[in-house]
Amino acid sequence: MAAERTPQLVVENLEVYYGAIKALHGISFHVYPGEIVTIIGANGAGKTSTLRAISRLVKVGPETRMTFEGHDLLAYPPHKVVSELGISHVPEGRRLFGNLTVWENLQLATFARKDPPEVIQRDFDMVFDLFPRLAERRNQRAGTMSGGEQQMLAVARALITARRMMLLDEPSMGLAPKLMQEMFEALKEINKEGTTILLVEQNANMALRFAQRGYVLETGNLVLEGPSQDLLANPRVKEAYLGG
Amino acid sequence: MSQVAQQLFNALQWGSFYALIALGYSMVYSILMLFNFAHGDVFMVATYIGYFVATLLLGLALSGSLPLSGVAVFVLTLLLTMFLASFIGIAVERVAYRPLRDAPRASAAITGLMVGIFLETLVLYLLGASRRNFPTLIEVNTFELGPVQVTNLKVLTIVLAVVLMVLLHLFIRKTKVGMAMRAMSYDYAVIPLMGVPLDLIIAFTFALGSALAGAAGVLFGMAYPVLDPYMGVLIGWKAFVAAILGGRGSILGAVAGGFLLGFIEILVAAVLTSTMRDLVAYSIVLLILTFRPYGLFGEEHSVRLRL
Ligand SMILES: Nc1ncnc2c1ncn2[C@@H]1O[C@H](COP(=O)(O)OP(=O)(O)O)[C@@H](O)[C@H]1O
Ligand SMILES: [Mg+2]
Numbered sequence: 001m002a003a004e005r006t007p008q009l010v011v012e013n014l015e016v017y018y019g020a021i022k023a024l025h026g027i028s029f030h031v032y033p034g035e036i037v038t039i040i041g042a043n044g045a046g047k048t049s050t051l052r053a054i055s056r057l058v059k060v061g062p063e064t065r066m067t068f069e070g071h072d073l074l075a076y077p078p079h080k081v082v083s084e085l086g087i088s089h090v091p092e093g094r095r096l097f098g099n100l101t102v103w104e105n106l107q108l109a110t111f112a113r114k115d116p117p118e119v120i121q122r123d124f125d126m127v128f129d130l131f132p133r134l135a136e137r138r139n140q141r142a143g144t145m146s147g148g149e150q151q152m153l154a155v156a157r158a159l160i161t162a163r164r165m166m167l168l169d170e171p172s173m174g175l176a177p178k179l180m181q182e183m184f185e186a187l188k189e190i191n192k193e194g195t196t197i198l199l200v201e202q203n204a205n206m207a208l209r210f211a212q213r214g215y216v217l218e219t220g221n222l223v224l225e226g227p228s229q230d231l232l233a234n235p236r237v238k239e240a241y242l243g244g
Numbered sequence: 245m246s247q248v249a250q251q252l253f254n255a256l257q258w259g260s261f262y263a264l265i266a267l268g269y270s271m272v273y274s275i276l277m278l279f280n281f282a283h284g285d286v287f288m289v290a291t292y293i294g295y296f297v298a299t300l301l302l303g304l305a306l307s308g309s310l311p312l313s314g315v316a317v318f319v320l321t322l323l324l325t326m327f328l329a330s331f332i333g334i335a336v337e338r339v340a341y342r343p344l345r346d347a348p349r350a351s352a353a354i355t356g357l358m359v360g361i362f363l364e365t366l367v368l369y370l371l372g373a374s375r376r377n378f379p380t381l382i383e384v385n386t387f388e389l390g391p392v393q394v395t396n397l398k399v400l401t402i403v404l405a406v407v408l409m410v411l412l413h414l415f416i417r418k419t420k421v422g423m424a425m426r427a428m429s430y431d432y433a434v435i436p437l438m439g440v441p442l443d444l445i446i447a448f449t450f451a452l453g454s455a456l457a458g459a460a461g462v463l464f465g466m467a468y469p470v471l472d473p474y475m476g477v478l479i480g481w482k483a484f485v486a487a488i489l490g491g492r493g494s495i496l497g498a499v500a501g502g503f504l505l506g507f508i509e510i511l512v513a514a515v516l517t518s519t520m521r522d523l524v525a526y527s528i529v530l531l532i533l534t535f536r537p538y539g540l541f542g543e544e545h546s547v548r549l550r551l
Contacts, residue, residue: 055437078436088437095434097427108423112439161439 008033008196009054009068009165015061016049023049025220026063031165031198036191038199038207038228040241041217047200048092050217051167054198055089056081068165083112086164090171094154098143102134102153105142109160120160126193127156130186148179155186165196172203184210204241208232216241246391247514255510256503257398257467260405263502264460265483267412267495268333268453274429274493275449278349281356282336284480285363286454290329291378291461291471292367297324298379298462318381322404325462326455333454334447342443360476367473375472378465401463408459409499412452416495421448429493489529491542500540505529 007030016024024046031037041047052058054066056078066073068085081087097105106127110120128135131152137145142153151171158166168187172180184206191197200217201207208214208228216224216237224231231237265287272280280286298321304310305317312320340359344352384397416422424445428435435442464479465471482505490501508528513521533539 057433057436077441079439079441082437083439091434091437095431095437097430099430100423100427104423105427108420108427108440109438111420111424112441157438161437 005032007031008035009198010066011050011054012065013061013063014050014053014066015064016046016053016058017061023220024053026061027217027220027222029215029222029225031196034191034194034196035213036188036197036199036211038201038211038214039217039222040201040204040207040214040231040237042241043202044219045217046220047202047217048169051089051091051169051198051200054081054087054167079112082162086162087167088158088162088165089167090154090158090169092169093173094150096142096150096153096157098141101139101141102145103138105153105157106160109157113161123160127159130159130189131156147174148176148183151175151179151183152186155183155190159190159195163190163193163195165198166190168197168199170201170203171199172201172206180206204237205232208237246393249390249392250394251510251514253392253394253398253402255507256402257506258509259503259506260401261460261464261479261502262483262486262505263499264405264408264456264463265480266487266490266498266502267409267456269484269487270490270493270495270498271425271449271453273487274495275425275432275446276341276345277493278341278352279356279484280336280341280450280453281353281484282340282359282363283356283453283457284476284478284483285360286329286332286336286476287457287461287480287483288473288476289332289363289367290325290454290458291465291475292371292376293328293332294321294325294458294462294465295376295378295471297321297328298381298465302379302381314382321381322459322462326458329458329461330451330455333450333452333457336454337447337450342446360480364473364476371473375470378469378471380469381466397467401467404459404463408456412456412495415452421445425449485526485529489532489539491539493543494539494541497539497541504540 009031011030012028013026014024014028015022015026027050029039039047039050049058053060054073056073056076060074068087071085073081076085097108100108106124113120133149134152134156137149142150145153155171171183175183187197187210199207199211208231211228214225214228214231215222216231224234224237232242265283268283268286269280272278298317301310301312301317301320305312336359340355341352344355382397382400384395386393386395416425424435424440428445435445483502486501486505487498488501489504490497490499509521509525512524516524
């Protein structure tokens with residue numbers, strides 16, 4: 001692929017430990033601006049740890065290097081990865097503030113933004129456009145919504161916090177096929193507007209159809225990478241992740 | 245009848261003290277699941293701050309250096325004390341609790357107790373053992389409210405406590421920092437993903453709690469003007485009990501628990517001899533907690549989620 005492009009995100013030799021357990025054994029990958037990239041892997045492979053490392057929520061090994069648009073990620077505390085570098089993160093299990101209303105969840109996401117109110121209002125209009133259900137439910141407590149609605153809010157909230165790159169941790173989890181389809185269409189839309197997407201998924205079929213490129217993560221090591229087409233056709237991927 | 249109404253005002257006055265201090269315990273607990281056992285002594289230090297501020301302002305007003313009316317001196321004392329007290333809370337968090345944020349909660353609790361002893365000893369060392377008298381900021385006079393005789397000071401205490409609670413409520417409901425505090429009480433770990441600096445919200449929470457303790461200190465000092473370095477211990481523990489009674493981490497609970505404790509104490513004292521007061525009053529509290537172990541407004545499980 002276009003070798004002259006510079007990657008937006010570069011991860012080199014990423015190691016994550018939980019006490020004595022090594023969750024990631026020094027993985028390296030990169031994401032180009034505007035791309036949709038996926039990392040697929042089974043439960044426990046280290047997908048969540050990878051995203052948590054980028055968001056600076058876990059300590060990384062001494063050999064690890066990570067840069068985003070040329071900035072050393074390791075020099076940023078978690079909240080500044082969001083507010084200064086522009087990386088948003090939809091965590092595994094959505095993690096909404098269930099005691100806050102839909103509107104409050106979105107409002108809180110503007111905490112560190114210095115944009116004028118018109119710009120923020122435009123972003124609100126945009127997410128309500130993308131997910132009209134959220135507009136209807138703006139005064140409802142997030143914790144009382146259905147799983148699909150909660151996932152929409154989790155994505156909307158991330159979109160409000162920052163939008164240079166979005167990290168998505170298994171957004172398909174617990175969604176009915178139709179809702180999942182809708183969710184990925186919305187994500188395509190978000191990507192078209194200029195947000196780079198890094199998606200980690202167990203649902204390899206869905207993820208590889210959505211992404212342009214993919215990596216395969218097995219127990220803390222990246223074992224395969226390539227254009228999604230190739231991975232979908234790869235016998236090893238078919239065997240292990242696409243049900244034969 | 246008028247006797248009962250009279251006691252009602254006493255209960256509301258003590259309830260105001262307890263509630264204002266209990267709020268500090270509950271706010272910190274709600275975001276950090278930590279009982280800040282130094283808080284009673286923060287109240288004590290805040291009362292001393294109030295004493296110095298009041299003495300200074302009163303001196304300036306009486307010497308004519310500053311053209312301040314009596315009411316202005318009181319208002320300024322209250323606001324300045326709240327402002328300065330907030331830094332005591334911020335300092336306690338910064339020095340004692342922040343390094344222990346990932347340590348077991350028991351370590352933080354023990355540290356809090358030691359910080360309390362440190363503050364008591366520090367005040368004792370700096371100011372000596374002699375007791376200080378809080379200056380008279382407002383001429384206390386008694387007036388008739390229907391059949392009841394009340395002092396203007398009691399009414400002022402109760403009204404101000406309620407006003408501060410309403411302001412706190414609005415702050416927590418309407419501002420982004422308030423939203424962040426509520427969000428944090430629900431799920432601590434994802435707060436940074438919202439671009440929200442954890443440290444800022446935590447410092448703010450300690451500041452708010454200590455400012456309320458500062459307000460309690462000024463009002464308490466005006467009503468019970470003899471100050472000593474250990475004055476925060478008993479009232480601090482009682483306010484802590486009020487916070488538990490209301491439901492740990494619950495803002496509404498702290499207010500309800502504070503006033504309920506005020507009522508129980510005054511009621512027991514009115515019926516029995518006052519030496520029996522705490523024994524019986526706290527037996528009642530224990531009984532309530534037997535039937536409602538999470539307090540009046542507490543959640544059965546406030547599970548701290550991890551990301
Ligand atoms: N907080 C934690 N403490 C200890 N071990 C953990 C923790 N989080 C994850 N792990 C371990 O790290 C490995 C990778 O987990 P994770 O990154 O969550 O994988 P995935 O998201 O692919 O399911 C697993 O073996 C998991 O048990
Ligand atoms: Mg995971």
